[in-house]
Amino acid sequence: MPPPIDTIRFNETPEGVELGLQVAGPVPRALALLLDTLIRAALVLALTPLLALSGFGLGLMLLGFFLLEWFYPVFFEVRTGATPGKSAFGLRVVHDDGTPVGLAASMIRNLLRVVDFLPALYGAGLVSTLVDRDFRRLGDLAAGTLVVYAQGQERQRAIPEALPQPLPPGLGSETQRAILSFAERGQRLSLARRVELAEILTAVSGENGELAVARVSGWANWLARGPGVRSP
Amino acid sequence: MELERISMVLRPRGPWEGLDLGFALARHWFLPLWTRWWILALPAAILCFLLTGARPDRWLLAIWWLKPVYEAPLLVWVSRALFGEPPSLRDLGATLGAGLNRRLLPYLLWRRLFPRRSFVMPLSLLEGLGGRAARARRRVLNGIGGTPAWLTLVCYHFEVILWGGVLLVLFLLVPQELPRLDLGAAVTDSASWAYWISVLAYLLAFSVVAPFYVCAGFALYLARRTELEAWDLELAFRRAREDQDRPRSAETIGGAARGRTLAAWSAAAFTTMLLTLVPHETVRADLLPAPEEARALIEEVLEARDFGSQHEIRIWVPVSRDEGAPDPQWVLPEGFGEAAVLLGHFFKWGLLGFAVIALGLLAFRILREWRPSGPRRPVLTPPLPASTSSSLRLEALPEDLAAAVRASLSDGDRRRALSLLYRASIVHLARLGLEIPAGTTENECLMLARRALPAPMLGPLEHLTRVWQGLAYGHLVPSRPLIETLLADWCRWTAAGGAKQGP
Numbered sequence: 001m002p003p004p005i006d007t008i009r010f011n012e013t014p015e016g017v018e019l020g021l022q023v024a025g026p027v028p029r030a031l032a033l034l035l036d037t038l039i040r041a042a043l044v045l046a047l048t049p050l051l052a053l054s055g056f057g058l059g060l061m062l063l064g065f066f067l068l069e070w071f072y073p074v075f076f077e078v079r080t081g082a083t084p085g086k087s088a089f090g091l092r093v094v095h096d097d098g099t100p101v102g103l104a105a106s107m108i109r110n111l112l113r114v115v116d117f118l119p120a121l122y123g124a125g126l127v128s129t130l131v132d133r134d135f136r137r138l139g140d141l142a143a144g145t146l147v148v149y150a151q152g153q154e155r156q157r158a159i160p161e162a163l164p165q166p167l168p169p170g171l172g173s174e175t176q177r178a179i180l181s182f183a184e185r186g187q188r189l190s191l192a193r194r195v196e197l198a199e200i201l202t203a204v205s206g207e208n209g210e211l212a213v214a215r216v217s218g219w220a221n222w223l224a225r226g227p228g229v230r231s232p
Numbered sequence: 233m234e235l236e237r238i239s240m241v242l243r244p245r246g247p248w249e250g251l252d253l254g255f256a257l258a259r260h261w262f263l264p265l266w267t268r269w270w271i272l273a274l275p276a277a278i279l280c281f282l283l284t285g286a287r288p289d290r291w292l293l294a295i296w297w298l299k300p301v302y303e304a305p306l307l308v309w310v311s312r313a314l315f316g317e318p319p320s321l322r323d324l325g326a327t328l329g330a331g332l333n334r335r336l337l338p339y340l341l342w343r344r345l346f347p348r349r350s351f352v353m354p355l356s357l358l359e360g361l362g363g364r365a366a367r368a369r370r371r372v373l374n375g376i377g378g379t380p381a382w383l384t385l386v387c388y389h390f391e392v393i394l395w396g397g398v399l400l401v402l403f404l405l406v407p408q409e410l411p412r413l414d415l416g417a418a419v420t421d422s423a424s425w426a427y428w429i430s431v432l433a434y435l436l437a438f439s440v441v442a443p444f445y446v447c448a449g450f451a452l453y454l455a456r457r458t459e460l461e462a463w464d465l466e467l468a469f470r471r472a473r474e475d476q477d478r479p480r481s482a483e484t485i486g487g488a489a490r491g492r493t494l495a496a497w498s499a500a501a502f503t504t505m506l507l508t509l510v511p512h513e514t515v516r517a518d519l520l521p522a523p524e525e526a527r528a529l530i531e532e533v534l535e536a537r538d539f540g541s542q543h544e545i546r547i548w549v550p551v552s553r554d555e556g557a558p559d560p561q562w563v564l565p566e567g568f569g570e571a572a573v574l575l576g577h578f579f580k581w582g583l584l585g586f587a588v589i590a591l592g593l594l595a596f597r598i599l600r601e602w603r604p605s606g607p608r609r610p611v612l613t614p615p616l617p618a619s620t621s622s623s624l625r626l627e628a629l630p631e632d633l634a635a636a637v638r639a640s641l642s643d644g645d646r647r648r649a650l651s652l653l654y655r656a657s658i659v660h661l662a663r664l665g666l667e668i669p670a671g672t673t674e675n676e677c678l679m680l681a682r683r684a685l686p687a688p689m690l691g692p693l694e695h696l697t698r699v700w701q702g703l704a705y706g707h708l709v710p711s712r713p714l715i716e717t718l719l720a721d722w723c724r725w726t727a728a729g730g731a732k733q734g735p
Contacts, residue, residue, distance in 0.1 A: 002239070004238070004239050004240050004241045005239060005240040005241070005253070005256050005257055005260055006240060006241035006243075006253070006256070007249065007252045007253050007255075007256050008241070022249060023252070024248070024252060025248075025251060025252030025255045025256075026255060026386075026390070027248070027251050027252075027255075027382065027383060027386045027387075027448070028248045028251070028252070030386055030389070030390075031382065031386065089248065090248075119396075119397045119400040119401050119404065120393065120396040120397050120400050121393045121396065121397075122393065123393050123394065123396065123397030123400075124397075126390060126393055126394065126397075127394075127397075130255070130259065130440075130444065131259070133256075133259070135252070135255070149246075149248075149249065168476075170475065170476055171472055171476075172472070172475070174468060174471075174472075175468055175469070175471070175472035177468075178464070178465050178468035178469060178472070181462075181464075181465060182462070182465050182469075185244075185462060185465075188460075189460070189461070189462055193461055193462070197462060197465055197466055197469060200466065200469040200470055200473055201469050201472065201473065203473065204473075204476065226676075
């Protein structure tokens with residue numbers, strides 16, 4: 001059986017830890033690019049009053065255009081990891097081993113924008129992102145970079161309190177994580193679905209209905225808070 | 233639906249990630265999807281060509297308007313393939329039948345320009361919902377935000393970009409001797425041949441983007457359902473259940489056997505590889521050693537340290553005896569035989585006696601168990617008094633705690649002083665009616681106290697706990713005045729608490 005399809009690229013660190021990078025696809029990247037183009041257009045407009053200074057102003061304006069055209073993405077990528085458009089969509093540019101993008105790689109990927117732009121409006125880049133496994137455009141392929149979703153701080157969701165109950169033996173760490181996740185996300189599921197899910201696990205002990213949900217919540221509390229404290 | 237057979241990773245995804253998954257699915261199955269798109273689009277295109285009187289602009293519009301017709305079977309195909317049963321070309325009829333039914337009609341009429349088209353299509357086609365049920369379901373699923381509409385908009389622009397790209401490539405790369413593509417005519421003049429090329433390029437762009445569009449909408453729908461119905465949890469729970477049901481020993485034995493077979497196989501393969509590594513033609517025969525020589529050479533090479541490994545094994549071997557030497561004659565002392573027989577008898581009767589006694593005891597026990605003289609009293613352990621839970625009885629506290637603490641302080645043993653004070657306050661908590669289970673940490677204890685008692689009743693507990701934790705875990709020895717302040721607070725607290733609660 002082939003490995004299941006996903007948009008995560010795994011990198012193994014020397015310590016044997018698998019780091020998953022969630023690569024971003026063509027649609028969010030195209031929208032981020034559009035946003036960046038709009039911002040750049042606004043900056044270009046802001047530079048036009050320099051024309052009032054006649055020849056010197058024109059020179060300054062052209063210099064500004066040049067810098068905007070070639071160094072706007074480099075500046076932001078090296079400083080914060082993403083241009084403002086990418087940040088708005090929660091994207092980051094990283095090396096393909098997951099480290100923050102450096103000056104060299106950022107320069108290469110942004111200089112090759114010209115190639116990606118061919119023949120019109122990023123046609124080559126679009127085809128490349130559609131074909132490549134990690135949605136890389138040609139500039140990314142050359143520079144060895146990826147555009148990934150920034151994994152923000154994992155927001156801690158509260159687990160509703162219940163009487164902690166010891167877990168039955170033989171449940172692996174994956175299942176334990178699923179039990180915790182069940183307690184966290186349970187509130188957003190319908191009651192019938194919650195019961196249905198909990199009954200899968202409690203079928204051995206024969207609990208049904210709300211009792212099953214309470215039992216699994218008890219396990220989650222045991223995992224999250226330990227056996228010691230009981231709610232009064 | 234059998235989630236076990238789904239060929240994508242189930243995990244909660246945001247809407248944008250859902251889209252990306254769709255693009256990954258479409259890339260994975262691009263060829264089957266693309267051919268299926270053409271299988272339906274080609275006849276439709278020919279039919280439209282006849283109906284529109286060979287006018288390219290109307291022709292393109294008709295093909296464009298009929299896009300849901302070619303997309304529906306793709307959706308059905310992907311939904312089957314995702315669960316491990318990709319329909320082959322022979323099942324084309326069934327796929328078409330499932331895709332092209334009356335539920336598709338709204339998508340060709342009023343819902344054709346609906347921006348969420350690819351996202352709601354699975355609802356109608358795969359769930360088979362209609363009318364009020366479909367509307368209610370759409371309301372539930374629609375909580376995903378504007379992503380499905382963005383998808384439609386962006387995919388439309390992808391088509392335009394691809395079309396423009398193909399036209400420009402044709403314009404730029406066709407040699408000058410050949411008739412030049414007139415870009416202006418290709419876009420505006422519907423009577424020119426360039427316009428036909430433009431229309432065909434557009435058709436090509438449709439066909440390329442369609443699988444991505446369909447899969448992305450479908451993946452968004454899957455992401456939303458995974459979020460609403462926690463499919464990933466169901467899968468994880470089912471796997472856990474299977475693991476529990478399966479007898480563990482059989483699995484490990486099977487695994488070991490598999491491992492051994494694999495090792496044998498790879499060893500054989502490796503040897504074969506070694507032997508075939510040298511290309512036959514390039515090596516001249518006269519340079520090769522004779523087979524016997526070669527074998528010896530191979531043996532020699534294989535005996536080198538780099539191959540294989542050395543183990544030191546210690547076993548017991550019999551000391552080699554000289555064959556010719558006569559067995560030593562054992563001479564038994566006089567009367568040994570009779571003594572041994574007597575001893576044997578003695579043991580036999582002794583054992584029999586033990587057996588009889590054991591049987592008697594057993595019978596006695598059984599009789600006592602079965603005697604119908606009322607229920608036996610269950611063995612009860614005396615319940616612990618509430619104020620002295622097991623963790624608190626470890627060491628008796630001195631009667632006059634304040635004096636003991638001061639004594640420790642004057643000895644210079646600040647650790648002991650603070651420890652006494654902390655334990656005394658826990659005992660005081662227990663006296664106030666707080667039940668503290670075994671194995672409770674300091675923090676948990678403080679939390680329990682905060683929950684059970686009003687703030688003024690806590691006294692110096694919080695400060696004391698922090699100082700104690702600092703000492704116990706951080707080796708931050710508090711100053712003597714601080715301990716004295718705490719002691720004073722504690723005295724006030726116990727006096728007040730005792731007065732309020734009563735002894």
